[in-house]
Amino acid sequence: MRESKIQRLALNQVHIKDSFWNKHIQLVKDTILPYQWDIINDRVPGVETSHSLMNIRIAAKLSEGEFYGQVFQDTDVAKWLEAVAYTIAVSKDEKLENDADMVIDMIERAQEKDGYFNTYYILKKEKRFSNLTEGHELYTAGHLIEAGVAYYEATRKDKLLNVCRKLADLICNTFGEEEGKIHGYPGHQEIELALVKLYDVTKQKKYLDMAKYFIDKRGVGKNYFLEEQKKENYHHIFDEFKNYDPIYSQSHLPVREQKTAEGHAVRATYMYCAMADLAYAYEDEELLQTSITIWNNIVNQRMFITGGIGSSGYLERFTTDYDLPNDSNYAETCASIGLSYFSFRMNQITKEAKYIDILEKELYNTILSGVSLDGKSFFYVNPLEVWPASLIPLTSKAHVKANRQQWFGVACCPPNIARTLASIGQYIYGIDQDTIYINLFIENETIVQIGEKNYKISIITKFPFDSTISISVQKLTEYTCDTDIQPNEIKDIRNVLSKNAEINDTVKLKIRIPEYTKNFVIKKGEENIKYDNHLGYATIELSHEELLCNQEIVIHMDMKARFVHANPLVRKDSGKVCIMKGPLVYALEEIDNGKNLSAIMISTKQELVEKYEEDLLGGVTVIHLSGKKISEMNWTDHKLYDSREVLFDEVKLKAIPYAYWNNRGEGEMLVWIKEIFES
């Protein structure tokens, strides 16, 4: 039997003070959520109409009108609510909370008596659950449930939670193996992981069982979607579903028989999250093994170095091992968010640090690249190589954009980024009995409760631009509680603090050793601490005295900028090299390096020179290097092909973090640079 999993901390316990992340998190509250609020209220001119709140208002009979938007338009509101929940969990915001309460009132009012809620189906008067392939009802319900749980956890207000329970009850009564129920499963997974979250707060096992049914049933026997599409009155909502292949929705095989990541990448990762959840909840070793196998397949064969997944622009899907085209891929921001959620769950269950390596890779690269530095524009698609002139509407690369977009008709990514950034605090630590996991190197002060005892943990660092991390864990007593942090619950715990000082206890710290460092030194004062690398963690024990005297532990790791190669089976990257620093992938941009980045070649036999630029992109370490560029000098006659000598120009190059590309206007961008080999 599996041991207990690592527990996450509540967001209100973690007080982030990080120089890298705070500006982004603050953007969520100050810009992204208000902007999204204006969007869902249709107050932003020049962007695609949302109509999502109006749909709810009409369904609540507070306005008249018709439904407008995608079948899943409700999720724009649900994801906004969820992000609001995470944001106000960290720090109160009356305006946000009032807006959210008003929206929740409308949702409650719009909910049908039997618990059904979906404005597309209510307003269009279409038959519920008649098109699981494309109708997105269970997907939409899932996002509402995630919002309901988050809002309850943040505010303890249960109105939306109760709406969600009623909706979930309806789903439980509608789907299942019993006669009279629909023996189907969602066309877009999401409800499964949401039902697990609903179970976590309500402890109603039927929600867990419902999630398990959807996973167990998927891909078993005759494919539900192909059968559904044979029905006489079936009509397609999306043109691209006319040649439906069950692999698209991971329903080509029973879930437990799947060995590779296939189909639409967001559908896939949301399902994998639920698989991990259910594997743990039901002690289902087979499902856990499937989750491990698929995670390994993604990370070792099907993931871009930026953490992007989904190699095909068409249908936004996985293709095959090592097929990783840099300039025509999809690599949807939402898919990277899904993979980060999946990885986090896998870490909680297996207690292996490698899963956090991927979570960290996602956060510092493809998730962050999804949003501009001003918080107002967003990438859906995250290419690793962009040549703006070639991105032409109605061509094979039409899905790739040279600039972040204001808002989308299908607006999944912006609110998904918002909820992820707003909840980043939950990924820094993990608690497992008397062990505190240090997973991410983000500056913060946090109150951790272990048993009945409370500890204040501080991390001080300029990571990822500096690789020194100072950690201190202090046992909170009446003598130490004059800390500068004032988390919501600190008053409630003060009364127990005085007792703490007397109990002789120790705490184990498990500090993640990132895969990218070869030299990870942990010091107490001047003393180098010996440790074993067990599952990617260094374990150190803090004594009672050390906990009382707030002993500082300092980590130094080798995190100099480095050259990274891809497995030579990655056709598109062979003969090329990528620059990284810690988890950060670096990119060349036209603004720093001129046009035609493809003609640049570099040798890895050179030192990469790092320089922190305070005023660039909110403060980043850039990397300087030199290279050669194939000269256009002997092609001034504009011939296209000829037998000519290849001449080179010497060039000075400057690379910036990939996540920040396209924050200084439109231009070319390149991650994988051609390598020149010294013979």
Next chain:
Amino acid sequence: MRESKIQRLALNQVHIKDSFWNKHIQLVKDTILPYQWDIINDRVPGVETSHSLMNIRIAAKLSEGEFYGQVFQDTDVAKWLEAVAYTIAVSKDEKLENDADMVIDMIERAQEKDGYFNTYYILKKEKRFSNLTEGHELYTAGHLIEAGVAYYEATRKDKLLNVCRKLADLICNTFGEEEGKIHGYPGHQEIELALVKLYDVTKQKKYLDMAKYFIDKRGVGKNYFLEEQKKENYHHIFDEFKNYDPIYSQSHLPVREQKTAEGHAVRATYMYCAMADLAYAYEDEELLQTSITIWNNIVNQRMFITGGIGSSGYLERFTTDYDLPNDSNYAETCASIGLSYFSFRMNQITKEAKYIDILEKELYNTILSGVSLDGKSFFYVNPLEVWPASLIPLTSKAHVKANRQQWFGVACCPPNIARTLASIGQYIYGIDQDTIYINLFIENETIVQIGEKNYKISIITKFPFDSTISISVQKLTEYTCDTDIQPNEIKDIRNVLSKNAEINDTVKLKIRIPEYTKNFVIKKGEENIKYDNHLGYATIELSHEELLCNQEIVIHMDMKARFVHANPLVRKDSGKVCIMKGPLVYALEEIDNGKNLSAIMISTKQELVEKYEEDLLGGVTVIHLSGKKISEMNWTDHKLYDSREVLFDEVKLKAIPYAYWNNRGEGEMLVWIKEIFES
């Protein structure tokens, strides 16, 4: 005013005896046409149903049933007829001619009283010419007219020609500037060039004027297609036309204002052919300049080294300058055929050899690659790099195939290849007053009439695997007419031969100097002939005595296999090199060079070793070279990315002509090979 253009020879004058081409031409007669005959008769099990002859039979009221197939299904029959015409023009074939006559009888019977013919619109009872955007009626009419003209020229039978005249008359009465006529133009160009051909045999100027109207009207004022699609009863035939952009059909600008090749590549090249024709016919310098500008844009910025055009798989279209992706392009065989036809016309008008360079490139590469060595399977799409595992249905690369296909639902390419191969004889020579142009180096014996005099030209060569070309021109007299060739018309001319011997005349030969040779030596006996390179031709004069004594002229050119680079602005080819020999592009195949061809790097500082292999692929010269291949040895742990040293294995490589790839089973293929630069 323009001088007269270069005239082509009738096919029955040219007797091809070429070791390279004869096997392919023979295939048309022995395999492709009979196979296609079986296809259009629906006698080949396991391939997509054609139903094209059955549609005609039903329209002729000889069978009952419904229309089946694409809107342009009739063109399968028309292109078959056209290829039959070229084939029987060269050598009689009773079976083919009888079959063709039977088909023509049916077409005549199916034609409506007013001249209309299109089985889709007749049988579906849809309104004629109501959907120019997608209905393909004018396109389909154009192919029928091309067949009618070709069949008349081959057989002097005028039944199909008369059907075409009636149809063309109807079109002339339906379209035009006059009130009551449709002020439109075809959604898929083709009728324009066909009407010019019809004018050439009938001398009815109205056909030429009709073609001119379609070109003059196109893209002028409000876009016809966008207006048409606004009509209430308009319905889309093809899903991908829902977001119609006029650039797709080259109707985004008035034709004369177009500077770049845009949109669907086949539509484009068919239009360019007509533009060249009309520029000449109307002495329209502006249209000629437009044709030159666009041709230069294609050849200098938008063409693959194989002659392929159409960089985007989606909508099979041009994209932008230097955007030439090797593994996801379309490069449709039909588009290369279109470009070869356009280039041939441009050579006839401008008398510049560079146009023949491109015609030759097409013939020896992308057109020939369109058909397998057994004549039974065909490529639509012609990639320059193939990794079969990555070609997955319902992904962005689904249009690329690892193997030639038997037959297609949209079956344009196979019959287009057949008609092109069957008519290759017309491209070898050109006649311009007393000048004979030698354009292609194909072994043949030909009777050429200049004024009233007849000459026998012989070319003997093993080109392109050998670069020696022997040319002799013999004046035909009563003493010389015991030649071993017996062209159809030789008896008719015998009576004039005896006179010829007495007239003192000379002949000018203009021998094309291909762009790929730097050393082009022309010899008469032991004597090197001095010549100027004027517009790509070497001019030599043959005296009366030389013409009588059948003086042999021998060409030696430097045509050793060579390394070719692309302009560094071609992002996908920079840092890579291609191997060519004469017009032939070479490729690496997995069967000779192992898997993962992308990991191979070669130095251009080596000698390419040529070896003729009699038993390989019908006899080809292969090229041996050596290279390095990035080793998988230090990646046996299946990591995807890491900082590791790049190790190389030494490899021996063998390249074959690109046109013959995929004739030995499925595997990887690569044209552009990574270059290793010696520092």
